[in-house]
Amino acid sequence: MKNYYDLLDINVKVIVAPNDKAILPEAIVSINNCVLYDGILDRAQDLRLKVDLLIPISIKVELKNKKYDEESRDNGIKIQLLTIDDFELIPNFTYLAEYKNDHNYQKPTSMLPFNGVWSITTDDRPFYQWHHIIHKQGWLLEP
Amino acid sequence: MKNINPDTFCPSLWYHMRILPSGKMRFCRWGGISKQDSRDSIKSDLTQENFPEYFQNEMSTLRMDMIQGTHIPECQDCRLMETHGKVSGRERQLLKVGIQRNNFDKTFRSSPFYNEFQKSADNNGHTDLWPQDWQIDLGNQCNSNCIFCTPEYSSKLGAELKKLGLVNYKKPATNWSNDDAAVDQFVDMLAKSKKLAYLHFVGGEPLVIPGFKKILEKLVDRGLNKTVSIGFTTNLTLWDKSIIDLLSQYQEVNLGMSLECFDKINNYLRYPSKIDHVQDTLEKFLLASKNKNWLNSLRITPTLFSVPHLVSIYEYAYSKNIGVESCNFLDEPAHMRMNVLPMDMRKPFADKIQQWIDSKNLPLTDNITINYRDPNLSQKGILEDAQSYVDYIRNAPEETHRLPDTVSYIKKLETLRGNTILDYVSPEYEKLLRSAGY
Secondary structure (H helix, E strand, C coil), X not given: CCCCCXXXXXXXXXXXXXXXXXXXXXXXXXXXXXXXXEEECCCCEEEEEEEEXXXXXXXXXXXXXXXXXXHHCCCCEEEEEEEECCEECCCCCHXXXXXXXXCCCCCCCCEECCCEEEEEECCCCCHHHHHHHHCCCCCCCCC | CCCCCCXXXXXXXXXXXXXXXXXXEECCCCCXXXXXXXXXXXXXXXXXXXXXXXXXXXXXXXXXXXXXXXXXXXXXXXXXXXXXXXXXXXXXXHHHCCCCHHHHHHHHHHCCCHHHHHHHHHCCCCCCCCCCEEEEECCCCCCCCCCCCCCCCCHHHHHHHHHXXXXXXXXXXXXXXXXXXXXXXXXXXXXXXXXXXXXXXXXXXXXXXXXXXXXXXHHHHCCHHHCCEEEEEECCCCCCHHHHHHHCXXXXXXXXXXXXXXXXXXXXXXXXXXXXXHHHHHHHHHHHHHHHCCEEEEECCCCCCCHHHHHHHHHHHHHHCCEEECCCCCCCCHHHCHHHCCHHHXXXXXXXXXXXXXXXXXXXXXXXXXXXXXXXXXXXXXXXXXXXXXHHHHHCCCCHHHHHHHHHHHHHHHHHHCCCHHHCCCHHHHHHHHHCCC
8 A cells, every 4th residue: 555645765876986086176066955975086986865756856066176287187076877766867868967167168068177066957846757858758737 | 545556547537538529528538439428428518617517526436436546447448558568548648747657656746736636535536627638529520431430430431321221320420519609618618728738639530520620710819829739630531721721820730640551451441532642641741740840640540451551551650750649459340350350360460560670670678658749759659559569469369250240341331332342352351251251
């Protein structure tokens, strides 16, 4: 017997890694404003959070304090994996992310070489409604 | 809502309605003509006063059945489709409110309609909603006498069957849309509907039913053409530029084009059309469609006579990236079902379709494509539809006991039409038909 009053959880998983192990990036990773990582990213980090099914989801990855000198040229963050439940957003839906950075780099990417914030949101909708829309499943009627 | 059954739940009852040719209302476009009519609207006129009563209250019992997981007999066609891997009406309706069969719990709870399901559960099935998605059966006025049709949907076939003494009625089924007052009331009601999304018109043949054009014009007058999507199904025997121009004013048009195959047997099945003319009209519609960015699909009704030629339709649609749809596996008339053929005859037909599917080298997954109207998914959808027919042809229980009915029926029609099935079928069919009294 199911009880649909009980909210079901959604599993969000992000794996971020340094692009260059010689020069380590400083990173902040948050999901729905819950900071899961804040510091020097010295190795791949597997970050997970359960969120309520009906709450819109916002994932942010920030690179900060990068110096733009020759030595730091390859400094950056790689978003190796981003899944919500079993649904992989990278690479197929990377184009839906917004990347605000100090070099005004606009192309869809999951590799962050510039200081700034990469973010992807479910557009103020519960994840599965957004999932329906981005998969072009046709009308989503509303009462 | 503890008893929701993912295998039977259908949200259609919260946003969909169908008007029958008589003007009565029915709760589902997939509930075929053979289905029980005891749950149709009691009043037959489309007045604004009684309309919400049927949808909001008379359908409450059905909504409670759905919420409680109770078996609804009228849903049998969808169950059969799902058994054979065909995208069912239920699955299409689930998708429109964001519910996926293969991830039911989470998508059900996330659906924009969840709170409405809950409200109905708490109020004995009542809803305050109005339909957003309509099938409008305009009437039975038709210029075709398709052999697998019925008098309720073809006036010409009805006249033939009456002449042959095969139907016994004093007057044919009414065409509610011939009544100007009913049309006015219906359009008034649509204009008052909140969030009206889709109107699909069928006949008879919409292009010969005056009500079709009248309704389209009145909707334009009300400005609904800017917000509502229109669909209609035509038999490809007629071209009416004034209606094409009218449709051009709508924000979205879904065009359904009926034919069975590109073999000459289409002439026999969709009598008295001629396949060359049908193809010419098809090309005209496709050209208009391309220019106006309409969504197209070929509408087929596979029967025991068209099953050897199904590949011709699938290949054409595949090459042109057009969807293929059939409402269900043909139920009525029962003597036209594909499984009237004996198993040994059916197997090569299934093998032929399977070989065609395999030749495309496009992998099919367990996740059935449901939004087949997306042109990007048309080819995958066609292969999946073809696969469901392979499954049905191979596995549907044999009903050869109906063959004498088939033979008796076509022989009677042929006496009026002056044709013979033997001009259209293989010697294998001839042998079979002879064995059943042809």
